[in-house]
Amino acid sequence: MKSPLSSDTTIEYKPDANMMQASYIPTDRFEELDHIDLDGVFNVLEIYCDNLLPDLEACLVFLLRILRDKEAASHPKTLEWITGLVRKAIALGPFHKQALDLAQRLTGDMTIDARLERMAYFDLDPQLLDFRSVMNDPAMMRRKRILLTDVLDRMSAHVIAASQLLQLEYYAGNNHPEWLENFNPPKFFQEEWKQRTFLHYAGLGDVERAMKLWPEIASQPISEIQLNLAAELHAKSGDTEQALALYERSLAIDPRQKPVRLRIEELRHPSPVNASLLDKHSVTICLYSWNKADDLQKTFESLAQTNIGPAKIRVLLNGCTDHSAEVVERARALFPDNDFDVVxxxxxxxxxxARNWLGALPEVRQSDFVAYVDDDVELPSDWLVRYLSVMNTHPDTSVVGGKVVFGSEPRMIQYLHRRFSVVYPGMIKLTDQCQIAQMDFGQYDYICETDTVMGCCHLLRIAHMPDGPNFDIRYSPSQIDDIAHDLKLRVDGGKIRYCGLVRCIHHQNTGGGFKRKMTSAQLGQVIGNDMKLTAYLQQHSDRIKTLMNEAER
Structure with missing residues (x-):
């Protein structure tokens, strides 16, 4: 067997003098906006809205960045974007003081002014308005829940405390906590509270409770936010016609919502699914694992429940010292009709x-497709059929990957797909893979072109890789090699597609949807790998700009 650990696995490095003279600029989420001009900000915003439906955080970040720019008052795009972002922010945060303050100052709307004046009666400790830490600290979430509950015990109609507590319930996936049944908001906040609870129920996919509120919500002035939620409620209820009508109304309000356009297309013309492709194409499914025997066993059990036809299965045990070898041997019995082997x-x-080693196996090189599957996933029964159908419908596709969610219930989105958004000396950025703490209620169930998908369950077309899959070992032990592989394919002319009709449950970093804090060493590795990736991509900045322009068209 040829070892994949040879020097030919590295990516050729030819520095571009113009781009590489600039120092590397490390940036966290949205920090790239501080390094670009207002034209660049609007370009990033447009790309963002091509990928994601803006949440409250995104609306506020973009609003504040635009408004503090000295060119904002004279820029031709300012008014249109500000109007739309303010409308979304009000709908997403009916009791969010910062959003309402900003909206009132920009619009002079007296009804918002009256709402803020009434909200002032419900004072709340600022720490209970700040939830930035709760998604990586379950103990902090519990403490804030206790404090907010204490506020409601002392003042039962404290609508701000109730709204904040409801947000914590959303993060935890509690669609209808006991306290909510007994909460009565002040009379002058009845309508806003109905809007708030509709956002909660619909966002968590509680169709029954959300639909009970919908007639009242629909009778008020509504935005694209409520229309999009209601569209998916009707889609889940089987009323596709009404779902389409609501999405069309949403698109009329904000035509820039590309996810809505794609969702309409999927509802109107469902993507073809052809199970016979399993017998027409040779596929090898590759898994690799290091000391995660229990997770690996669950992954095999899930894989065995899916339709993989005659696909081969290859497993690489990556220096395991636990009982993974026994798990693999037992797993053979789960696949009696498949060629199953272990390295x-x-x-x-x-x-x-590990990916390269598996990809170098003769049987993989001879396959039409190779699927890489992580050792801690659960897969839908039709995942491989769906992926093959995308490959068949779009023969220019090199890689297809799905929608990835956390293992908690209800399913919180972990990863969708990413596109290039900024090309700047010292900084090349991709869109966020998803928003923080957003549940999957069907809003991203469609197929589209993109620049990279998550590698925990993706399918690669071998014909587009003459030397086989070639993951860069500089990103070892386990970071962003899948992203770098996709982006290199894109630079070389390959097509990447996202298939949101496949929902992969990924148990990595799952603890009720919480994200673990990184250690200093882990953070250092992230920055180091980002520097490596940026150095490679900046050699191809002109090509990346061309890809971005093609995507806009």
Whole structure:
């Protein structure tokens, strides 16, 4: 067997003098906006809205960045974007003081002014308005829940405390907590509270409770936010015609919502699914694992419940010292009709090299497609049929990947797909893979072109990779090699497609949907790998700009 650990797995590096003279600029979420001019900000915003439906955080970040720019008053795009972002922010945060303050100052709307004046009676400790830490600290969430509950015990109609507590319930996936049944908001906030609870129920996919509120919500002035939620409620109820009508109304309000356009297309013309492709194409499913025997067993059990036809299965044990070998041997019985084999390595060579080793196997090279599946996932029964159908419908596709959610219930989105959004000396940025703490209620169930998908369950077309899959070992042990692989394919002319009709449950970093804090060493590795990726991409900045322009068209 040819080892994949040879020097030909590295990516050729030819610095571009114009781009590489600039120092690397490390940026966290949205921080790239501080390094670009207002034209660039509007370009990033347009790309963002092509990928995602803006949440409250995004609306406020973009609003504040635009408004503090000295060119904003004279820029031709300012008014249109500000109007839309303010409308969304009000709908998403009916009791969010910062959003309402901003909206009132920009619009002079007296009804918002009256709402703020009434909200002032419900004072709340600022720490209970700040939830930035709760998604990576379950203990902090519990403490804030207790404090907010205490406020409601002392003042039962405290609508701001109730709204904040409801947000914590949303994060935890509690669609109808006991306290909510007994909460009565002040009379002058009845309508806003109905809007708030509709957002909660619909966002968590509680069709029955949300639909009970919908007639009253629909009788008031509504935005695209409520229309999009209601559209998916009707889609889940089987009323596709009404779902389409609501989405069309939403698009009339904001035509820039590309996810809505794609969702309409999927509802109107469902993507073809052809199970016979399993017998027409050869597929090898590859898994690799390091000391995660229990997760690996669950992954095999899930895979065995899916329709994989005659696909081959290859497993690489990456220096495992637990009982993974026994798990793999038992798993053979789950796949009596499939060619099943294992590669056992004495040491852990890291994820990129493991992928390459599997990709170098003769049977993989001879396959039409190779699927890489992580060792901690649950898969829908039709995942491979869906992926093959995308490949068949779009023969220019090199890689297809799905929608990834956390293992908690209800399903919180972990990863959708990403596109290039900024090309700047020292900084090349991709769109966020998803928004923080957003549940999957069907809003991203469609197929589209993109620049990269998540590698925990993706399918690659071998014909587009003459030398086989080639994951860069510089990103070892396990970070962003899948992203780098996709982006190199894009630079070389390949097509990547996202298939949101496949929902992969990924148990990595799952604890009720919470995100673990990174250690200093982990953060250093993230920044180091980002520097490596940026150095490679900046060699191809002109090509990336061309890809971005093509995507806009």
């Amino acid at each position: 056992t390595l004495p040491i852990n060579v890291g994820a990129p090299a």
